Amino acid sequence: MLHKFLLKYILLFSILLLLASCNNDDDSDYVILTPEKNEAFSGGETTVFDVSQNAFGFQAPNLDEENGLFFFTGNSLFNQNWVTAPASTTARDGLGPLFNSRSCSGCHFKDGRGRAPKFDGEKSTGLLFRLSIPGTNTVGGNLPDPNYGGQFQDGVIPGILVEGDIKITYEPIEVTYPDGTSVALQKPNYSFINLNYGPLAANVQISPRVANQMIGLGLLDAVPESTLLSFADETDSNKDGISGKPNYVYDIETQSVKIGRFGWKSNQPNLKQQVAGAFSGDMGISSSLFPDENCPPGVDCNTIANGGTPEITDENLDKVALYSSTLAVPGRRDHDKQEILEGKQLFEKSNCVACHIPVMNTGTHTIKALENQTIRPYTDLLLHDMGDGLADNTPDFKATGKEWRTPPLWGIGLIETVNNHTNLLHDGRARTIEEAILWHDGEATASKKEFMNLAEADRTKLIDFIKSL
Ligand code: HEC
Ligand code: HEC
Ligand SMILES: [Ca+2]
Ligand SMILES: [Ca+2]
Ligand SMILES: [Ca+2]
Numbered sequence: 001m002l003h004k005f006l007l008k009y010i011l012l013f014s015i016l017l018l019l020a021s022c023n024n025d026d027d028s029d030y031v032i033l034t035p036e037k038n039e040a041f042s043g044g045e046t047t048v049f050d051v052s053q054n055a056f057g058f059q060a061p062n063l064d065e066e067n068g069l070f071f072f073t074g075n076s077l078f079n080q081n082w083v084t085a086p087a088s089t090t091a092r093d094g095l096g097p098l099f100n101s102r103s104c105s106g107c108h109f110k111d112g113r114g115r116a117p118k119f120d121g122e123k124s125t126g127l128l129f130r131l132s133i134p135g136t137n138t139v140g141g142n143l144p145d146p147n148y149g150g151q152f153q154d155g156v157i158p159g160i161l162v163e164g165d166i167k168i169t170y171e172p173i174e175v176t177y178p179d180g181t182s183v184a185l186q187k188p189n190y191s192f193i194n195l196n197y198g199p200l201a202a203n204v205q206i207s208p209r210v211a212n213q214m215i216g217l218g219l220l221d222a223v224p225e226s227t228l229l230s231f232a233d234e235t236d237s238n239k240d241g242i243s244g245k246p247n248y249v250y251d252i253e254t255q256s257v258k259i260g261r262f263g264w265k266s267n268q269p270n271l272k273q274q275v276a277g278a279f280s281g282d283m284g285i286s287s288s289l290f291p292d293e294n295c296p297p298g299v300d301c302n303t304i305a306n307g308g309t310p311e312i313t314d315e316n317l318d319k320v321a322l323y324s325s326t327l328a329v330p331g332r333r334d335h336d337k338q339e340i341l342e343g344k345q346l347f348e349k350s351n352c353v354a355c356h357i358p359v360m361n362t363g364t365h366t367i368k369a370l371e372n373q374t375i376r377p378y379t380d381l382l383l384h385d386m387g388d389g390l391a392d393n394t395p396d397f398k399a400t401g402k403e404w405r406t407p408p409l410w411g412i413g414l415i416e417t418v419n420n421h422t423n424l425l426h427d428g429r430a431r432t433i434e435e436a437i438l439w440h441d442g443e444a445t446a447s448k449k450e451f452m453n454l455a456e457a458d459r460t461k462l463i464d465f466i467k468s469l
Pocket of ligand 4: 148150151152153163
């Protein structure tokens with residue numbers, strides 16, 4: 001009996017061995033891949049391991065007690081709805097007159113990624129539209145549309161007309177892999193309807209942008225400028241088709257030009273200005289950096305009750321900036337599995353790492369917890385020409401109408417858990433990681449082709465690696 005049993009297993013084992021050797025059709029020997037030291041800690045000591053819907057919402061665990069208290073207040077200013085003035089809650093009044101959302105979390109739901117509306121008229125999903133006309137202002141920024149300003153707002157306080165509504169339609173575009181598999185991409189078309197303040201300028205430039213996940217932003221702020229410049233190759237001197245250039249933008253507080261790091265075109269120099277810009281443009285809350293209300297033409301905003309001058313105090317603005325700087329980075333899942341490590345190799349082989357730079361170190365920062373960390377953000381924070389398909393045809397300081405910042409890929413696999421969708425890219429057009437890759441063009445053409453030439457099983461491994469980030 002036992003003898004028969006053994007024989008059966010020996011037979012099975014030899015068949016398996018045979019199969020394995022047949023499968024081994026490349027000439028490389030099978031090697032066990034191992035992860036790098038601390039590879040699971042994408043945010044260094046700020047990393048948190050949690051895979052719940054709150055995965056993006058944790059305070060960096062190494063934050064000191066005082067900053068922990070600021071984080072707590074910043075969190076509530078981020079989550080709670082702001083209200084129209086005058087109100088009993090004077091710390092949170094002054095909403096509007098024009099706004100896109102009543103709270104930061106209306107767009108960055110659970111500190112995560114926004115998406116395009118699912119139906120006409122769905123509000124505060126995290127997609128907004130920057131408006132501009134050709135030309136630049138005295139500090140190199142964009143000129144606003146004469147009637148609708150620098151951003152289209154589809155919300156308004158009572159007694160004033162809303163700017164209008166947005167309608168989105170999608171055009172299908174088919175892409176076929178060399179192996180014959182095809183994927184249907186969708187390209188968005190936007191129209192602005194029910195406009196209440198006259199037409200948009202004939203030459204208006206429209207830049208759709210979706211809200212980013214809020215994790216690890218202070219770490220990106222703490223990467224030394226010299227590190228970012230070492231990634232740049234503006235004239236493509238190494239002739240790999242990839243240039244990478246820094247944006248240089250206006251810093252309002254210091255009234256000087258600084259390297260840009262935040263926003264889809266690296267159009268903001270630091271988090272305080274990014275946050276103050278959001279309070280102003282997205283919610284109609286004035287601050288010391290943006291003291292003026294966005295006032296529609298023909299409306300006298302001085303006759304509208306405001307929430308103070310400015311509406312958010314410097315103290316509270318600093319707390320929201322601190323909050324935005326110190327959200328923990330989620331740790332990797334399954335980073336040591338063979339298939340994931342193979343996917344990582346394919347990601348390197350396809351030269352995705354030329355822009356999505358895997359690892360770097362932070363330097364000094366006013367927030368000690370962010371200093372001297374080894375981080376794995378998968379970005380260079382630089383601008384790249386991504387081709388006509390993704391172009392918004394809107395320059396932004398040094399960024400052209402075809403250039404976008406390489407977005408950090410950390411946490412990307414958890415967007416589905418946190419936000420219940422998998423929509424990616426600057427306007428949320430990609431419905432999957434695969435679609436996002438297939439939209440790559442311009443400087444990323446060669447890299448995308450490498451991906452498309454992989455066998456289907458290898459494409460899946462590469463995508464699963466990205467999901468583990
Ligand atoms: C109407 C939707 C909306 C609201 C409300 C909103 N945001 Fe955003 N947020 C965005 C979009 C869109 C971007 C990308 C902006 C860009 O590319 O210029 C963004 C970007 C950011 C970034 C930079 C992220 C990065 O990766 O560079 C920070 C920080 C941020 N928002 C903080 C806030 C804070 C704080 C508030 C509340 C005061 C807020 N946001 C309110 C939509 C929104
Ligand atoms: C030339 C630089 C460059 C290369 C090479 C490159 N990317 Fe990207 N990647 C970008 C930029 C820029 C974007 C943002 C484009 C946009 O939003 O319109 C992006 C976006 C993405 C996104 C969506 C991120 C998000 O948060 O929405 C994924 C996923 C991605 N890239 C994966 C890859 C993979 C996989 C490869 C290799 C096959 C690759 N990239 C190669 C620059 C690059
Ligand atoms: Ca206001
Ligand atoms: Ca407007
Ligand atoms: Ca180059």
